[in-house]
Amino acid sequence: MGRNGLFWIALVLITVLLAGGLSEFAVWAWVRSTRPANLHLYPANQVWLGGFVPQLTGIFYAPEPDHERRFCRDEFCTQVRTNAQGFRSDREVLARPDVAIVGDSFAFGWAVEVEERYGAQLEKLLVNRRVESLAYPNGHSPPYYDFFLKQNPQYLPKELLVMQLFAWNDLGADQQDVIYWYDEREQWIGLGSRSLMVNADGYFDSPARPFVPRREGFGRLLARSWTGRLVLANLRRNTGPPVRPSELAPLDRGEFDFSARRALGHVRDLARRARERGSDVVLLYVPFATLIGQYPRLCQYEAELCNQRAANDDPLAAALAAWGEVASIPVLDPTSALRAVERTGQRTYLENDGHWTPAGHRVVGEVLHQWIEEREQ
Numbered sequence: 001m002g003r004n005g006l007f008w009i010a011l012v013l014i015t016v017l018l019a020g021g022l023s024e025f026a027v028w029a030w031v032r033s034t035r036p037a038n039l040h041l042y043p044a045n046q047v048w049l050g051g052f053v054p055q056l057t058g059i060f061y062a063p064e065p066d067h068e069r070r071f072c073r074d075e076f077c078t079q080v081r082t083n084a085q086g087f088r089s090d091r092e093v094l095a096r097p098d099v100a101i102v103g104d105s106f107a108f109g110w111a112v113e114v115e116e117r118y119g120a121q122l123e124k125l126l127v128n129r130r131v132e133s134l135a136y137p138n139g140h141s142p143p144y145y146d147f148f149l150k151q152n153p154q155y156l157p158k159e160l161l162v163m164q165l166f167a168w169n170d171l172g173a174d175q176q177d178v179i180y181w182y183d184e185r186e187q188w189i190g191l192g193s194r195s196l197m198v199n200a201d202g203y204f205d206s207p208a209r210p211f212v213p214r215r216e217g218f219g220r221l222l223a224r225s226w227t228g229r230l231v232l233a234n235l236r237r238n239t240g241p242p243v244r245p246s247e248l249a250p251l252d253r254g255e256f257d258f259s260a261r262r263a264l265g266h267v268r269d270l271a272r273r274a275r276e277r278g279s280d281v282v283l284l285y286v287p288f289a290t291l292i293g294q295y296p297r298l299c300q301y302e303a304e305l306c307n308q309r310a311a312n313d314d315p316l317a318a319a320l321a322a323w324g325e326v327a328s329i330p331v332l333d334p335t336s337a338l339r340a341v342e343r344t345g346q347r348t349y350l351e352n353d354g355h356w357t358p359a360g361h362r363v364v365g366e367v368l369h370q371w372i373e374e375r376e377q
Contacts, residue, residue: 020225020227024225024227027226027230031226034074064086065082065083065084065085065086066083066084067082068080068081068082073111073353074352075111075350075351075353076111076353078109078111078112078113080114085137086136086137087133087137088108088109088114088133088135089114089132089133093132093134093155094132095155096154096155096156096157096158097130097132097155097158098126098129098130098131098157098158098159099119099122099126099129099132099157099160100131100132100133100134100155100156100157100161100162101119101131101132101135101162102134102138102148102161102164103133103138103145103162103163103164103165103284104135104136104140104141104169104170104174105135105136105140105355106164106166106286106355106356107133107134107135108133108135108136109361110353111350111353111355111356111357112356112361113358116361116362117133117361118361118362118364118365118368119131119133119365120133120365121361121362121364121365122369124365125366126369126372129159132155132157134148139191140169140174141169141170141174141175141178141263142163142165142170142175142263142264142266142267142270143175143178143180143191143262143266144191145163146267146270147188149270149273149274153277156273156274156277156279157279158278158279159279159280160279160280160281160372161270161271161274161279161280161281162281162282162284162368163270163271163282163283164284165267165283165284165285165286165320166286167251167260167285167286167320168251168288170263171251171259171260171264172249172251172259172260175259175262175263177193178191178192178193179191179192179193180192248305248309248312251316252305252309252315252316253312253315254315254316255319256319267327267329268327268329281329281330282330282371283320283324283329283330283331284368285317285331285332285333285334285335287314287317287334287335288309288314288354289349289354290306290309291309291310291335292335292338292339292349293339293347293348295349295354297351298349298351298352298354314335317335320333321333330371332367332371334363334364334367337363337366337367338364341360341363346359347359348363
């Protein structure tokens with residue numbers, strides 16, 4: 001190879017390195033300045049999803065005790081602290097509180113400060129009663145809540161157990177993800193997950209839809225670069241199972257398949273266990289944002305599906321209310337209260353994220369308080 005050939009090879013390499021460097025800087029600067037909502041763009045230690053500790057088996061929501069940091073995205077920036085027990089709280093979580101809440105990210109207070117979440121709002125309205133939110137050590141769906149309180153009965157409350165249900169996850173994907181572990185006597189001894197929240201390299205991953213390429217060389221280099229993660233995050237989002245909006249899913253039609261019935265079985269078992277300890281129970285339903293107000297950004301990839309859901313006016317809520325009547329478990333639906341606040345111009349959900357705003361948490365805390373007052377009359 002002559003000098004001319006070497007010159008062109010060197011020129012190409014320098015161009016590639018410069019382009020790669022500029023691309024890395026541009027993506028890094030964009031992420032730093034806008035904090036995009038796509039969590040797959042970040043290493044897990046930077047995302048710190050609710051303060052979890054990376055682990056490869058078992059419950060993948062494992063909050064790290066005694067930890068504190070800012071958690072920021074495009075729509076929010078909150079301070080998250082966990083106590084020595086792993087709960088998001090500035091105080092020790094008491095055994096046998098007056099009111100206990102089991103739930104997922106809504107109960108945890110995703111995107112709001114700890115004093116803004118609905119459990120804290122409820123405690124402000126109750127007189128001389130302690131309200132404890134048990135998220136995330138309680139897991140992220142009904143079988144985890146059931147197993148957590150089976151293993152930790154000291155957290156069963158004196159007066160009221162609030163079981164929060166974001167049904168599209170809790171009765172669907174999250175339930176389908178659960179692996180049950182039994183001993184040789186067929187006793188239920190634990191739970192696992194078919195999906196890994198983070199892999200050994202500290203990045204979000206799933207065996208079914210791998211985010212980080214499971215190979216050496218270029219794939220690993222790609223996953224470690226800002227530019228590569230941007231490419232992979234978009235590939236992962238755009239290669240999910242196709243949405244068929246012309247046919248509503250069973251939950252959208254108010255129908256319970258095997259997974260939903262199994263999850264509701266855990267709700268029933270947990271209610272029975274709470275009542276045996278002298279506590280009342282209530283199932284707190286979390287409606288989807290687009291059933292409450294106009295949230296076009298949440299529908300940008302599923303516009304027709306969102307329109308169908310809104311037109312159906314939530315048969316899932318009606319189905320849950322009917323199930324609760326048969327199971328003797330009251331179902332509390334804050335839909336009308338959230339819609340009333342939306343009509344005043346206040347947003348009760350985040351535009352991109354889909355979790356409750358401080359206003360949404362306040363409304364739900366008030367709805368819970370009103371229900372408690374009416375129950376005690």
